[in-house]
Amino acid sequence: MPAHIRKEPSEEHIGIATDIFKLVSDPTRLKILWALLHGEHSVGELAEDVGVQPAVVSQHLAKLRISHMVSVRREGTKMFYRADNDHVLKLIDHTFNQADHIRSGEHE
Numbered sequence: 001m002p003a004h005i006r007k008e009p010s011e012e013h014i015g016i017a018t019d020i021f022k023l024v025s026d027p028t029r030l031k032i033l034w035a036l037l038h039g040e041h042s043v044g045e046l047a048e049d050v051g052v053q054p055a056v057v058s059q060h061l062a063k064l065r066i067s068h069m070v071s072v073r074r075e076g077t078k079m080f081y082r083a084d085n086d087h088v089l090k091l092i093d094h095t096f097n098q099a100d101h102i103r104s105g106e107h108e
Helices: 011-024 027-037 043-050 054-066 086-103
Strands: 070-075 078-083
Touching: 011 027, 011 086, 027 043, 027 054, 027 070, 027 078, 027 086, 043 054, 043 078, 054 070, 078 086
Parallel strands: none
Antiparallel strands: 070 078
């Protein structure tokens, strides 16, 4: 079996993967994750980048934190968010690369 092919995923893995895809299928959360590809951001910075109110960003960040997709650090009274690990960054990067591939017509 080639190294990149894994054994069949368990039902638990399928469930977790499905939850990840559901989570990133929300446009606002996807925009937040895209911004975090480029480094750490505060809630205010993310709100400006994404074009929604800070309260909305906070609600989405709470869901992303629970799912271990983002982590947070405190600096004084400010909270700074970042992608939790390289897997999250790669997932979002690959997703947009695939979108570029489809949009450019390279899939034909």
